[in-house]
Amino acid sequence: MRAFLFRPLAIILSVLSAGCAGTYRPVDYDMPSIPSDSPYAVISGVQVTAKDGVSNQEMNDFDVALRRALEHRGIRVDLFSDAPLLNVQLHRLHAESPAWYAAKYALGISIPGSSSNAITVQMETWRHGRLLKRFDEFDDYREKTPSWDAMKTSVSNRIADALFYAR
Amino acid sequence: MTKKHAFLLLTHAVFLSGCVMLKTYEARPLPPGIETTLRSYQAGGALGDAIRESRVLAEHYQHKLAPVLIEMHQSAKIVGQDKQSRLLAQARGQTASMTVIAGKVRSSWLRYQTSIAGAGGEKAMAAEIGLRLSERCLSLLDRTRRMLDLTEGYIRAGVEKNLSYLSPGNQRQFNREMTALDAASVALLSEYEALVAALQNLRRH
Numbered sequence: 001m002r003a004f005l006f007r008p009l010a011i012i013l014s015v016l017s018a019g020c021a022g023t024y025r026p027v028d029y030d031m032p033s034i035p036s037d038s039p040y041a042v043i044s045g046v047q048v049t050a051k052d053g054v055s056n057q058e059m060n061d062f063d064v065a066l067r068r069a070l071e072h073r074g075i076r077v078d079l080f081s082d083a084p085l086l087n088v089q090l091h092r093l094h095a096e097s098p099a100w101y102a103a104k105y106a107l108g109i110s111i112p113g114s115s116s117n118a119i120t121v122q123m124e125t126w127r128h129g130r131l132l133k134r135f136d137e138f139d140d141y142r143e144k145t146p147s148w149d150a151m152k153t154s155v156s157n158r159i160a161d162a163l164f165y166a167r
Numbered sequence: 168m169t170k171k172h173a174f175l176l177l178t179h180a181v182f183l184s185g186c187v188m189l190k191t192y193e194a195r196p197l198p199p200g201i202e203t204t205l206r207s208y209q210a211g212g213a214l215g216d217a218i219r220e221s222r223v224l225a226e227h228y229q230h231k232l233a234p235v236l237i238e239m240h241q242s243a244k245i246v247g248q249d250k251q252s253r254l255l256a257q258a259r260g261q262t263a264s265m266t267v268i269a270g271k272v273r274s275s276w277l278r279y280q281t282s283i284a285g286a287g288g289e290k291a292m293a294a295e296i297g298l299r300l301s302e303r304c305l306s307l308l309d310r311t312r313r314m315l316d317l318t319e320g321y322i323r324a325g326v327e328k329n330l331s332y333l334s335p336g337n338q339r340q341f342n343r344e345m346t347a348l349d350a351a352s353v354a355l356l357s358e359y360e361a362l363v364a365a366l367q368n369l370r371r372h
Contacts, residue, residue: 024248024323027256031263035270073263137313140336146327158316165266165309167302 023147026154031164033074040125040163042076042083053092058148062090065152069160084132088159089122117151118144123159135162189321190342191243192349194236195356197229204363208370213279217297218366220272224304225359227268232261236311239318251322258315266308273301289372293365300358307351314348317341 034041048063066088070077120142123135138158145151205222209215235258242250276297283290317340324332 024326025252026319027252029256029260031260032267035267037270037274140340144329144331145323146329154319161312161316164263165305165312167305167309 023150024145031073034164038164038166040075040084040086040166042078042081043070043086043125043163044077044081044083045079045085046070046077047085047087049087049089051089051091054090058092058152059090061148062088062152062156066156066159069153069156070163073160073164075160075163082127084125084127086159086163087124087126089124091120091122092118117146117148118142119151119155121155121159123162133166135166137162188338189243190345191240192345193240194233195349195352196233197225197356197359201225201359201363202229204366208366213275213282214293217272217275217279217294220268220275221297221300221362224265224268224272224301227261227265228304228355232258232265232311235261248322248326251318255315255319255322258311262308262311262315266305269301269304269308272304273298276301289365289369293362293369296358296362296365300355300362303351303355303358307348307355310344310348310351314341314344317344 046063046066048059048066050059054062067077121138123138125132125135145154202222202225205218205225208218210218235254239251239254239258242254245251276294280291280294280298283294317337320332320337321341323329
């Protein structure tokens with residue numbers, strides 16, 4: 001009797017929740033240019049380093065995404081200036097295997113709480129070899145999304161935003 | 168029904184009901200009369216610029232950012248990711264442009280401070296309050312940005328059914344940020360009151 005009741009219920013709930021499953025797509029918005037008197041209106045470079053679990057290709061991808069996010073906010077990179085240097089350290093916690101991703105994609109469902117990409121970030125600014133500011137908001141920050149592309153965009157946007165709003 | 172079934176049912180139920188204890192506050196509007204007082208104050212030179220910039224900042228907060236934040240607070244309970252994402256993008260755009268205005272307010276009060284160099288009393292007091300106002304506004308906007316990032320995390324988790332995001336740690340962080348944001352907005356509003364009082368003092372002398 002119980003199985004008779006609960007199986008249809010489980011199926012209905014699964015269909016309902018699978019029906020509205022998908023990948024989150026953020027809405028684009030206009031971003032004004034950073035004021036020129038802001039401390040990070042100009043930076044003298046972007047350094048992306050990785051602790052472990054991040055391949056060179058992924059590091060380069062992230063570097064490109066970060067530079068694009070900085071450009072979108074009007075933050076200029078001038079190698080020969082006296083401006084601070086942005087240092088970002090990535091630490092990959094978990095990467096989704098392609099086989100698992102393909103299986104999920106083939107089934108067309110999203111499994112709640114399933115494995116995905118996870119990352120932690122450490123963000124600092126340096127000047128003349130001296131630590132200027134450590135952005136501690138990223139200390140207990142863990143981004144976890146199914147796709148690496150979506151994740152690198154959202155993490156680089158957050159880093160560029162932190163520079164935009166920093167005082 | 169096995170334990171596995173029970174767990175599956177429970178996780179689905181949690182998602183469909185969206186039962187996460189998140190505490191949100193409504194954005195606080197400026198006290199009435201602040202805008203009109205700032206508009207009616209006649210002054211020239213650096214002080215006039217500084218007051219005009221401060222008024223533009225107040226108007227941006229009152230008519231552009233606060234309504235979006237209020238709507239976000241009211242629609243927080245509704246399961247409608249499209250609407251929430253749209254509000255989120257609006258709030259982000261308004262926060263960013265308000266940051267630019269706050270930077271202008273800061274530099275205009277700095278200009279006023281250098282123009283009255285040496286003068287004490289009411290003038291120095293007004294400049295000090297103006298600078299503090301811009302600092303508080305900038306920190307409020309930084310808080311708002313962090314709150315919006317966390318909100319996006321929750322919207323994303325809802326769309327992608329990412330149960331691991333609904334952890335007590337994230338919930339604590341969200342509630343902590345929200346309380347800090349409310350305190351920061353109270354600080355900004357009280358600074359505006361102080362500015363109006365200082366300007367009235369200045370007019371009397």
